[in-house]
Amino acid sequence: QQQVKQSPQSLIVQKGGISIINCAYENTAFDYFPWYQQFPGKGPALLIAIRPDVSEKKEGRFTISFNKSAKQFSLHIMDSQPGDSATYFCAARRTYKYIFGTGTRLKVLA
């Protein structure tokens, strides 16, 4: 019940395309759903986050879509750029404890 399932494991997108990464959770007590971006040799950095009372949040080219009834949320990267090539992690938080997905390695082709 504490798992966060993330898919796909890897993703290749053409420059200018849309990248979509999906996550699913089971525990309805989660209260915060962040996405992190990690470049090789660096720690993860918060990209965008959403709370369960909101169905969508957009920041620039990045959008989170949240479906509370389905217990799923997704990250959409519009107009994907080669600089977006990184590993993306979804997470879910209950009080202070975060559960992370297994990550999606995104490669954007120039």
Add this chain to the structure above:
Amino acid sequence: GAGVSQSPSNKVTEKGKDVELRCDPISGHTALYWYRQSLGQGLEFLIYFQGNSAPDKSGLPSDRFSAERTGGSVSTLTIQRTQQEDSAVYLCASSYGQGGDEQYFGPGTRLTVT
């Protein structure tokens, strides 16, 4: 300002030796986390410190792992009698207050046990 720093950045040790990994959180952040990131895996929660409260050690995989946080600032993760399966990147993160929305991660320590 300075972010979260970790040292060493890389550590190679022989099986059976003890190692200490250090984390300097962002000044003023009361919450501190340790995570383990194995190849191809997500981040695995190890331990959480919040102010002067007792830490949540529920993620420590065995009694060979321990951590302390001195003066509410610097934290040290100690692994005793290292095993090859301990090889991973160990990440530290800090945030402002309990459940602070943004965790700031350090660059990690890559531990290799030979």
